[in-house]
Amino acid sequence: MATQRIPDVESGRRLPDAMLADLRHLLGARLALGLAEREQHGRGESYHATQAPDAVCYAESTEEVSAILRLCSAHGVPVVPFGAGTSLEGHVSAVRGGVCIDLSRMTRIIAVRAEDLDVTVQAGVTRIQLNEELRATGLFFPIDPGGESTLGGMAATRASGTNAVRYGTMRENVLSMTVVTADGEIIRTSGRARKSSAGYDLTRLFVGSEGTLGIITELTVRLYGIPETISAAVVPFETVEAAVASVVSIIQYGIPVARVELMDTRTVQATNRYCGLSYRETPTLFFEFHGSPGTVAEQIAMTKELTADHGALDFESASDPDTRATLWRARHAVHYAVQAMRPNAKVWSTDVCVPISSLTRCIAETQADIASASFFISIVGHVGDGNFHLGLVIDPSDPAELEEADGINDRLIRRAIGMDGTCTGEHGIGSGKIKFMELEHGRAVRVMQAVKAALDPANILNPGKVLPAA
Amino acid sequence: MATQRIPDVESGRRLPDAMLADLRHLLGARLALGLAEREQHGRGESYHATQAPDAVCYAESTEEVSAILRLCSAHGVPVVPFGAGTSLEGHVSAVRGGVCIDLSRMTRIIAVRAEDLDVTVQAGVTRIQLNEELRATGLFFPIDPGGESTLGGMAATRASGTNAVRYGTMRENVLSMTVVTADGEIIRTSGRARKSSAGYDLTRLFVGSEGTLGIITELTVRLYGIPETISAAVVPFETVEAAVASVVSIIQYGIPVARVELMDTRTVQATNRYCGLSYRETPTLFFEFHGSPGTVAEQIAMTKELTADHGALDFESASDPDTRATLWRARHAVHYAVQAMRPNAKVWSTDVCVPISSLTRCIAETQADIASASFFISIVGHVGDGNFHLGLVIDPSDPAELEEADGINDRLIRRAIGMDGTCTGEHGIGSGKIKFMELEHGRAVRVMQAVKAALDPANILNPGKVLPAA
Incomplete structure (x- = not known):
């Protein structure tokens, strides 16, 4: 044939x-x-x-x-x-x-099991659709990578986003999946028990495999009670280093913040302009706190003290839904706000993640490296996880800019891997980061290649992604 | 050759x-x-x-x-x-x-990184050794399956235990491992970043693989700050059903209990006798609460209210270390206490895990099934996860008892899988539960077999474990 x-x-x-x-x-x-x-x-x-x-x-x-x-x-x-x-x-x-x-037409919510704090959905359901449909239950699905992503895509790339510091990533929040393998076989990766020691962890094997081992068609994910109290805080600093150092101490102190996001000065400027806002234009942390009124008050007090210790210029907290909504709309608009800085530009969006003790140094060295770039570069980050992003606003038709961006990305990734970090905290490998797989994983890449060859011997599943040729 | x-x-x-x-x-x-x-x-x-x-x-x-x-x-x-x-x-x-x-002589603590809340150890380090060596840092490793297990063994069986309801299992707490593959190659499964989307999740693939895919020689695991306040509570009930129903409501309410353990009446009796204690001999829940003084007080108040709603006979809380130590010593002695009920007996220890909404029914049906057993059977459970254990105190040289035990185990597991649960929450498959793998996983077993064949083509790694013959 x-x-x-x-x-x-x-x-x-x-x-x-x-x-x-x-x-x-x-x-x-x-x-x-x-x-x-x-x-x-x-x-x-x-x-x-x-x-x-x-x-x-x-x-x-x-x-x-x-x-x-x-x-x-x-x-x-x-x-x-x-x-x-x-x-x-x-x-x-x-x-x-x-x-x-x-798979975007596969939008059926198959079963909401409030009593088990889980839900089974088809892969094309978006997190926004899911949370709208869950509203009456008092439950929510926390993983929030920002875009209108589908849950299947989020599982396939092991996505995370702003809430991961508290709730984990797709790795921790997918309980089970229905997957179609290369030969068309339909399997289920596990039952719905919260834990199991029954064989290989196929759920985690397919989460993050980017369509190269099978196609995710249904998922069961964990849900959480909507917190009784949600508060936000906006905390500006003189420098990115001071902001990051305060986050490191908050994490080391074990304060269970739900979100802690960094924007550098120019990203705050871009967002103010794009969203018509007036945040102080200086490196800024955006926090969210979830819990009972008492525990949220406790988290805010401790965070306020620790950020003040690191020279915070202000600490503006807000618990009303409108202020919070504005804040997170601004955070989620960053990609488009940054893109709007330059007509006909594209954002080369890259991310790395490092152990938290190396985060301040990694960001500082990156700032030094990008100071003289010929185009605008934003820094934003889910800094509680040690994860940050650069948004390089380039003209993708200009080979010189592509080459300059490539150099910046390359140095960023070598810096992160050199700190025992990873070339991507949440965006995935796709085709763009294959060249870093061996640098990061060494001979473990051969194990991944053996798994790929076993599950997709003819290499028909999203070929040319994740792994270098064996 | x-x-x-x-x-x-x-x-x-x-x-x-x-x-x-x-x-x-x-x-x-x-x-x-x-x-x-x-x-x-x-x-x-x-x-x-x-x-x-x-x-x-x-x-x-x-x-x-x-x-x-x-x-x-x-x-x-x-x-x-x-x-x-x-x-x-x-x-x-x-x-x-x-x-x-x-690997029990590989007991070196390679690096404690308090600032990153992680530690790298050789595979033979036990959790007890680790926590002793960590004491001065104010950090601890929470996973506690009860025995004197090594961390390598705990990772290999995806162990968990009493603290999993709050801190997760080895699945969530291993950051990275050094693994030797079948051909003697040494690989590292990942770096130390808290999250990564860089390729297949080899860490989770080897966690729970029971030595059949590679041999774990070093691990990096997550650490946590020793809680400012730790309190325990002992809560007796009239029936196992009432005890379990109260746990289900506590989990559904999202109270972040650190431990919640069930013992049935006869297990409390056995433990009292073995440890010289005087707990009320009725189905009992043992709780532990971790946090700041305020959050622990809040958790205790909510737990007291919810257990009272379900007919708790008492609620005795204790924050002094001695009372807590006695309590957990008793819990950890269960295996030996139960074994001591009968001279020259062995405990056939089995465990299942089900979605929390099915736990009460699963335990009730199991109680009915074991009511007429010809030997003593204990019920204990990490019920916050939907996980419970039977300890069948048998004479392993008596074929009739072995057959009776086999029937009870078989019915227990079919019951749990029928509720979308698993044939083992934390003990693993070994050779004992291979016969249930296809019942639980269906055609997904073939995917596991393909992975095994790819990584160990000559089938030299712990053969005859985890998977049925392909």
Whole structure:
């Protein structure tokens, strides 16, 4: 059945005719071959060039995903899963063509189990949809990477975001998943018990595998009671170092802050401009505290004292929902605020994560390195986890800027790995960071390659992502 | 190099002569071939029959483990890792003979990093040793499965214990490991960043793999500040159901209890007798609360109210260290207290874990099932996680008792899996629970088998454990 595959990006005709006919029979109008639709599925939100798949399949059930994978497997055709298209490292680029499976129509909430503090959803449910549907239960799902991401995509990239310092990442919050393997087999990675010692941890193996080991179609995730009290605080500092040093002491002291986010001066400026706000334009920490009235008051008092010890210029706390909403809307708008600094620019968004004791030094050395960059670079961070991001606002059509950005990214990552950190805390590897895998993991990459070869021997699952060629 | 392997349990001569010579050259007196020493390494703490390895190697470094594995790999000889010998499902039985690598002499604390709240240790360090050595730092390692287990063994079985409801299991608390793979390669599963999206989660893949994918020689684990205030409470109930129902409501309410342990009436009796105590002999919950004085007082008040709502007969709280120490000594003595109920008996210790909403029903149905057993059976549980244990006090030389115990265990596990739970919350699969793997995981077992075959193609790593034959 092997078909000569002649590149022909325009028409989507690269796929074998028999396979196209079967897909059309399976999906009807939910098989899309038009260029615009394919291109829209071949890019995320960052600087990576678009690489369109040859066809887009809008799946509505696990069984359809299985049927598509059986066809891809039979024909040796690559498969790229697609959720909301918010990934940042070229995860959805169809680097070898093939079929994109768009899971964004799989938006069913399958079961809310308030008594077990868990919920089972289809992979295309977004965190925003989920929290809206949960509102009446008094429960919420805390993981919040900022974008309109789907839960399937968040699991696939091991996403986290602003609440991870308190609630953990997708690694800690996915209880179980339904996954379709390369040959179309449907498996469930585990039951719903909170803990188990029954065999290999397939849930954690598929979380963060970026579609290269299987396609996540359903997830059961943990829920939490909406805190009785939520308060926020905005704390400006003279320097980024002082802000970060205060966070390090807060973490070392064990204060269970729910969120602690850093923005450097220029990012505060960009956000003020974009959102029409008037935060003091200096390095700033944004906190959130969750708990009972007593425990929140205790956390605020301790945080106020520790930030003051590190030279905080102010400590403005707010518990009314409107002020908090404004604050987090501003934080979540950073990507777009930064992009709006320059017409027709793209943000090369990169992130690293280091042990907390190295965070101040890592950020300071990074500031020194980027001081003379020829374009705007924002620094924002989930600093309670040791995780921070650079947003490099570049013209992606200018090779000189791409090369300069590449150098800055390269030095950032070598710096983080040199501190026993990681080349990405939450964005994932995609195609963009494959070149750092061996630097970070050494010979462990061979173990990953062996796992990949075992589960996807024909290399059809999101090929060209996560791992260097074996 | 394949050698005809003639069973000869007495002499340890099953190993190829050339290999024995190389091991002797490598280890000198740390290679043991005597029957008593081999038999002592072929059994854990439960009912499983002893199956002695052909040789015991006392390793002192990762490099030695690597050298031993290179030899085993070259000669196709099985390898069984051994820590403290406290496992409960036949994990250390040398079912196909071969070499036991005893890691209990690898007791070095490699680096305490108080500022990062982590520590790196060799695999033979016990949790007791670790916490003693940490005392001056104000930090502690919370995972407490009860025995004198080594951290390597705890990671290998994904252990947890009494504190897991608050601090998680080994799954959540291992940051990184050094692992020796089947071919003797030394890898590190990750750096020390608190989160990472850089490739497959090898740390979680090796945690819980019971020596079947690689041998853990070093671990970096998370530490926590010793709580400012620790209080305990003992709460007796009329019935197990009432006790469990109150725990379910405490968990659903989100009260961050550090420990909540159930003992049924007969287990309290056994413990009173064994430890010379006088707890009221009725189903009882033992709590521990960690935090600041204010948050602990709040937790106690809420717990008292919720247990009273469920008919608690009393609520005796204690914050002095002596009372707390007595209480947890009693809890940890349960295994031996129960065993002491009957001369020359062994405890068949089994555990399951279910979603919390099913816990009351699971325990009630189990009580009904075991009411007419011909031997003593204790019920204890880490009920905050939905996890409970039966201790079946049997004469392991009596086939009728073994068969009766097997039936009770079988029904318990089918009940738990039927509730979307697991056949083991924390003891692991070993050889004892392999027969339930397909019932629990279905076709996902094939994915586990593919991973095993990829990482250990010759099946030398703890063969006959975790997975049914492919």
